[in-house]
Amino acid sequence: MRIGALAAQLAALAILPIVVVGVINRVKSRWAGRKGPPILQLAFDLRRLLRKRAVYSATTTGVFQLAPWLALAAALTAALIVPIVVAPVLAFRLDFVAFAYAWGLGRVALMLGALDTGSAFEGMGASREATFGALLEPALFLVAVALCADTGAGSLAGGLALRPHDPASIALWVASIAALLIVVTVECARMPVDDPTTHLELTMIHEVMILDHSGPDLAVLEYTAGLKLVTGLALVANLTNPVPSAAGELAGAAGVVGMIVALAIVVGCVESLTARLKLRVVPQYIAIALGAGVIALLATAWRLGAGT
Amino acid sequence: MTGILLAIPVLLAGVVLAIALPHRHARVAAALISQGVAIVLVLLEVVPVLAGGADLHATWPWSFPIEDIRFHVDALGAFFLAWSLPMTLVGSIYAIGYLKPYVAAGRNAGPHFALLNLVSLSFVVVYSVQNALVFLLGWEIAAVSAWLLVIWDYRSQKIRFAGFNYLVSTHVGLFVLVSAFMLMHGKSDSMDFGAWVGFLHKPSGLRSMVFALLAVAFALKSAYFPFHTWLPRAHAAAPAHVSALMSGVIHKAGLFGLLRFTLLMGKPEEWMGWAVLAMGAASALFGALSTASQRDLKRLLGYSSTENVGIAAIGFGVGYLGLTWNAPALVLAGFGGGLFHLLNHALFKCLLFYAAGAVYRVTHTVDLERLGGLWRVMPATGAMFLLGGLAISALPPFNGFLSEFLIYGGLVGGGAPTIMGDVALAAMAAVLAFVGATSALAITRAFGVAFLGVARDPKIHATEPVPRTLLATMVVHAAAIVVVGLVPLVGLALVQAPVALFTGPDAPPLARSLDAVLDLVRVLAALLAVLGVLGWWIGRRARRHVTWGCGFAAPSPRMQYTASSFAAQFNRIFEAVMPVKRRETLPRAVFPTQPGQLSTSHVDAVERRMFEVLGQNEQMAVAVSKRVPEQPRIAFAIGLVVLVGIVVAVVGGLP
Known part of the structure; x- marks a missing residue:
């Protein structure tokens, strides 16, 4: 069972990033009036990049070379904590702590890779990533703690099974979704925080950090970004999964995957229809997530306090 | 117990020989050998206690006013003894390599090694004695030897000032401690800790006052916010191994004191738990924010001590509340996590200071604005700084993550009797998360700026190799970090027995709280290893070229992001608590004739406010x-x- 579950999860983690990125790009092209690339375009891109040779700057050291691969390892580990098609292989009490810190490790690897090039652009990206990441961390914790306390579950998977049924839990549910969506947009460098398709390096965050990577390393980074996005969207998808838990495991999995794709469409629409925030406004945007986290926690406290 | 008591004359003999012997190699050897002998003597006695054996007792009859001097090594004292003495020896070995240029120029290093011996001696006294006067004697030996160790480079006025600043601060703490002891002496008419139990067990106004006095005294020793002002100066001024030992080992005595009196006190009142928790959270926050802004690498690491003792105190606060609320899970997670974090901090903080010392030896500066590209000059040091940095940012799969995970277990376990208590603890978890991410920022900045990229200052000629003694001591600490991260049983074996003093003997083993997370840590470690090797293997075929940087092929070292620019946006958000000193002469007119200049530095917020209030x-x-x-x-x-x-x-x- 464990092996089977692991295989299913890994298969989903292999395919979903490609599909999700493809769906987002397709939605964006539709809004722009274009036909758009095929849904599986990222897979072709990855194959092309993997065949190439990397070019390293003479300034860089082994840190630059290994950074993408270590970031991938961290993102994969984090993805094993979140339920996507099956109950997660590595669910345990307080696994959200490990989840957040695994993402943190990936972030540090990317930032160090960026600083290794000695380029001002990449230092700029690393600085922004570090700042926003630090501000964002408490929001994720507040939401996770609130969800876990409310459902009585110790693990992230259990907490995400929350369904609203009274006023306090509706407040908790809405606040959690809001906070998690902000967490995803900041962590995965999507609009309105970061525009993955912008051409101006001065305003980039994630893309500017990987400017110098090429060949297989770039393929790994592109895939890692997709993987993080799928993991992040899976958090929200589990919380909003319309399939009731009584409908069976398979239907639940289909619901989560369906919601991930639906959220990808939402992300595509948001990226087509909104402008990127000014960089100095981003901390305030993150503060909304923090506020939502506080509300989630207080709503839980209210509900549990009324219950006793 | 004889072995531990025998260590005192052995160490004293080492002190005398390190000063008196005629040959300089013999002086150093005498100090190191006596420390080694003392370690063997102490460990032989202490290991059985940690393995669950009986406590050690001894009494020296003495006359009034000292009365009988009672020695008692329980698991708590044994825990501190077990790593303090070996780490001091490692630091002393580091000192051989670090002080070599001074010795070559004719300085006599004998007294320095004698002082290191005295530090070891103070550990033996403080961690085992039960008599208040002798305890204070040990306390004072540690303080004065640390001061003399700090001012090794006493010719510089700045370093003498930092030393005096430390000396004054630590003695203010001493006065507070003495007054607490006097109060307790007045109540019990005895100088023996055991006689104070009766008074300390009953909640009273006076007990609260004693607790507050003790907390302040120990907070000054361990550099808690807002009593940390001496720390950044002292750490920047001292030789690297002294900074490492002060931060990692010597100032843990303050936390030992807190825990010792917690045990004597029995069940604390609820406000005490919240006070310890608040003090810990404030220190962790302030320390983390300060590390993000410093440009002196050793000052930065100094502030990181304030942060980490804060994290440990968050754990202890949880443990206190657990004692008050009769919640064994909280006691286990709080004290277990706190003690484990102390040990981990000693491991990685010494490593980081040793690496910073190696940087200083090779480049003669620790100013992050001037360093850069050091990985090419000293790759081994760089790798070990990175390792220590990842561990201190509590990133998996290293040891810092595990101890913080234990503390999180206490914070978000829902163990409080009231909902509001749970909410407050959960909010503390969010604070701890912020602290972790901020320290990741600070370490990325310190490592990335100093070791990666290219050299910033052409005046720095880093050609000399890192001395082998320096590298060897770093390897010892680095290996310990990796081992404790992947096989935490090694570290938990030391922590288990002292935690049982707080939880009672029936508590489940700490290792069980880590079972599940260890699976994940090992998966992560395996993935990192496999993918890392794969990446390295694939990257062999790569070509080399200049940094692309958006097609600008003529980058200059001065175009790199600097330490202050890296943290500029973050620091601006927290400018209200992190004051910045700015000196600038901007270029004037449309065609400026004079070059402009700008320099910023972050001064200590508390010190600055203190002077502001005075002024x-x-x-x-x-x-x-x-x-x-x-x-x-x-x-x-x-x-x-x-x-x-x-x-x-x-x-x-x-x-």
Whole structure:
């Protein structure tokens, strides 16, 4: 069972990033009036990049070379904590702590890779990533703690099974979704925080950090970004999964995957229809997530306090 | 017990020989050998205690006013003894390589090694004695030897000032400690810790006062916010191994004191737990924010001590509350996590200071604005700094993550008897998360700027190799970090016995709290290893070229992001608590003839406010009140949060 579950999860983690990125790009092209690339375009891109040779700057050291691969390892580990098609292989009490810190490790690897090039652009990206990441961390914790306390579950998977049924839990549910969506947009460098398709390096965050990577390393980074996005969207998808838990495991999995794709469409629409925030406004945007986290926690406290 | 007591004359003999022997190699050898012998003597006695054996007792009859001197090594003392002495020896070995240029120039290093011996001696005394006067004697030996160790480079006025600053601070702490002891002596008419139990067990106004005095004294020793002002100066001034030992080992004595009196006190009152928790959280936050802004690498690491003892105190606070509420899970997670974090901090903080010392030896500076590209010159040091940095940022799969995970277990376990207590603890978890991410920022900045990229200052000629003694001592610490991260049983074996003093003997083993997370840590470690090797293997075929940097092929070292630019945006958000000193002469006119210059540095917020209060009196209050209406949004937000809090407190509390 464990092996089977692991295989299913890994298969989903292999395919979903490609599909999700493809769906987002397709939605964006539709809004722009274009036909758009095929849904599986990222897979072709990855194959092309993997065949190439990397070019390293003479300034860089082994840190630059290994950074993408270590970031991938961290993102994969984090993805094993979140339920996507099956109950997660590595669910345990307080696994959200490990989840957040695994993402943190990936972030540090990317930032160090960026600083290794000695380029001002990449230092700029690393600085922004570090700042926003630090501000964002408490929001994720507040939401996770609130969800876990409310459902009585110790693990992230259990907490995400929350369904609203009274006023306090509706407040908790809405606040959690809001906070998690902000967490995803900041962590995965999507609009309105970061525009993955912008051409101006001065305003980039994630893309500017990987400017110098090429060949297989770039393929790994592109895939890692997709993987993080799928993991992040899976958090929200589990919380909003319309399939009731009584409908069976398979239907639940289909619901989560369906919601991930639906959220990808939402992300595509948001990226087509909104402008990127000014960089100095981003901390305030993150503060909304923090506020939502506080509300989630207080709503839980209210509900549990009324219950006793 | 004889072995531990025998260590005292052995160490003293080492002190005498290190000063008196005629040959300089013999002086150093005498100090090291006596430390080694003392370690063997102490470990032989201490290991059985940690393995669950009986406590060690001894009594020296003495006359009034000292009375009988009782020695008692329980698991807590054994825990501190078990790593303090070996780490001091490692630091002393590091000192051989670090002080070599000074010795070559004719300095006599004998007294320095004698002082290191005295530090070891003070550990033996403080961690085993039960008599207040002798305890204070050990305390004082540690303080004075640390001061003399700090001012090794006494010819510099700046270093002498830092030393005196430390000396004064530590003695202010001593006065507070003495007054607490006097109060307890007055109540029990005895200088023996055991005789104070009767008074300390009963809650009273006087007990609260004694607790507050003790907390302040120990907070000064361990550099808690706002008593940390001596710390950044002292750490920047001292030789690297002294900074490492002070931060990692010597100042843990303050936390030992706190825990010792917690054991004597029995069940604390609830406010004490919250006070320890608040003090820990404030220190962790302040320390983390300060590390993000410093440009002196050793100052930065000094502030990181304040942060990490803060994290340990968060754990202890949870343990205190657990004692008050009779919640064994909280006691286990709190004290277990706190003690484990102390040990881990000693491991990685010494490593980081040793690496910083190696940087200083090779480049003769620790100014992050001037360093850069050191990985090419000293790759082994760089790798070990990175390892220590990842561990200190509590990133998996290293040891810091595990101890913080234990503390999180206490914070978000829902163990409080009231909902509001749970909410407060959960909010503390969010603070700890912020602290972790901020310290990741600070370490990325320190490592990335100093070791990666290219050299920033052409005046730095880093050609000399890192001495082998320096590398060897770093390897010892690095290996310990990796081992404790992947096989935490090694570290937990030391922690288990002292934690049982707080939880009682029936508590489940700490290792069980880590079972599940260890699976994940090992998966992560395996993935990192496999993918790392794969990446390295694939990257062999790569070509080399200049940094692409958006097609600008003529980058200069001065175009790199610097330490201050890296943290500029973050620091601007926290400018209110992290004051910045700016000196600038900007270029004037359309065609400037004079080159402009700009220099920023972050001064200590507490020290600055202290001087501001002295210098400006009520003008400062006026300035603060003027600042508030300029930011109505912030005022509004604070008001809103307070309002929501009141509503929840009122409505949520209704049946």
